Amino acid sequence: MGKYIEMIRIRFLMMLAYRTNYYSGILIYSINIGAYYFLWSAIYGGKENIQGLSITQMTTYIAVAWMARAFYFNNIDREIAMEIKEGKVAVEMVRPYPYLNMKMMQGLGEGIFRLLFFSVPGMIIVALVFPIELSTNASTWLLFFLSITFSFIINTQINLLAGIATFFLFNNDGLIRAKRVVIDLFSGLILPLSFYPMWAQNVMSYLPFQGISYIPSMIFTEGFKGSQIYEALLNQAIWSLLLIIPVYGLWILAKRQLVVQGG
Amino acid sequence: MQNIIDVQGLKKEFKSFSSRSGLKGAFRDLFTRNYTIKTAVDDISFTIKKGEMVGYIGENGAGKSTSIKMLTGILTPTDGKIVVNGMNPHKEREKFVKTIGVVFGQRSQLWWDIAVQESFRLLKKIYNVPDQQYEEHMKDVIETLDIGPLLDKPVRKLSLGQRMRCELAAALIHNPPLLFLDEPTIGLDVLVKLRIREFLKRINEKYGTTILLTTHDLSDIEALCERVVMLDEGKIIYDGPLKELRENWAEGKQIQFQFSEEATLEELQHLTQEHLVVWEKGESDLVWVASVEADETVISGVIGKVTAAKKIADLKILEISTEEIIRNIYVEGAVRHG
Ligand SMILES: Nc1ncnc2c1ncn2[C@@H]1O[C@H](COP(=O)(O)OP(=O)(O)OP(=O)(O)O)[C@@H](O)[C@H]1O
């Protein structure tokens, strides 16, 4: 356990060393949120609500979806790909820890850093500029944090899958990029899933992506009520467990045919 | 004594895929791919006992790094049996790697962006080293390698020699009984090399650490290893004491004469005609080198004949250097056994 906490701490320190990179990030996210806000204002026109969401809920949804993204998003797929291509996995393999768990912890260190130095100040700025409704209900916050923890787990497991694929494809930049687009689209980051046509919603209910962004954002904006919340959390929990199977399966295959590049 | 490393019939094949040319070729590659099989390590067997320092040498591409990667559990062997520290490295990887230390000269295992001591702290946690043991052991390591002043610098700001000393310290945080070093002295200056050698000798004496080391610098081997294992194209061509290798190969001796008057080849050949001597001109007109058999009567005979006839200013008997011996072996590609 100690080694995992230490790894989170180290990653946090590394991020801190490059914190200036993140100030521009806050600006970019704010601009994104602003653009969507104006787009949605135009779409709503005079309407009270669309698909059960009011304009304020919609703005809050967009803001919280982007800020949550800062937490669950990480680059460990790229990192794994790079470590494989440059032969750095050799060093990882002579360390007495499970490689994938350690990568996950590094992602967590990154996520916690961004949550504190990016999402919190970002949310304050956005809340000052746009009409956003932050819940005053403590249990909503609690459920939201539980939910983004699952988001992190699901998203990270998908990243691990994409990263490990490098063992087989060697050059999988394309795959990683495609994965990113799919997640942004199908997770409900750009558009709440309730806005998709029914058949698409049906398809997506069988995929893990809604657990990444749609569920936590709906919980936060109180778009989900009562048992809907618990069903959604259960869905996330099931996916978090289910994805362990392909991740470990692929990893076992990958280790068997690991080839380290370079002398 | 017990075997720390036991390797039987170890083999590693690499499949390398080649791409066909052109669009049509790329399309065909989608279905069937051409590949060639390269045998990097070809059926090698050896054992290493506790406390030995063994030099693992061979030309570029001989298969040294590949063997080390299999011995440390990074690569799965194609065939053969490996037992290191009583374990199968690949099968019991996590438990196994706690009992070894590894340094890859060409690859850093410290974290690039953070201070050296942060890396050490993380490794201490990873290897679960108790505080007291860490303090005692690392104080000594840090002192001997003289890296105290580097500890608060980020790794990316260190020079190669500084980094390499830190790498070595990092590999020893858990004080492993077995150390693998793949070209640990590559690109280092003489002083740093000396320091690293001293250090390795010291931990070998103090803790009985077993060391397997690859290097292209034979003076490393001469300074540290009594035994060498020599690899060529994936096969072991020599395994034995360095001394014996020298004795079997350095059959000849060279006698270097510095004359105080000019000498000619004909003159010298004439003087030593009853022995088998090859004369070569040295650095100047006055210096001549006679290569002879390592036989006392021949050596004294040649010296006697020459000094009786000509005035000399200096005389040296040279042994053939290990470097030359190894070069000869690489060129011939086989080892003669004595
Ligand atoms: N990933 C790989 N794929 C295909 N062939 C490889 C791979 N790694 C190594 N080889 C081949 O295996 C052989 C042995 O390589 P290895 O790195 O073990 O040599 P080495 O003895 O360490 O050489 P050097 O002294 O140059 O470091 C070489 O011919 C190399 O081309």
Ligand SMILES: [Mg+2]
């Ligand atoms: Mg090598």
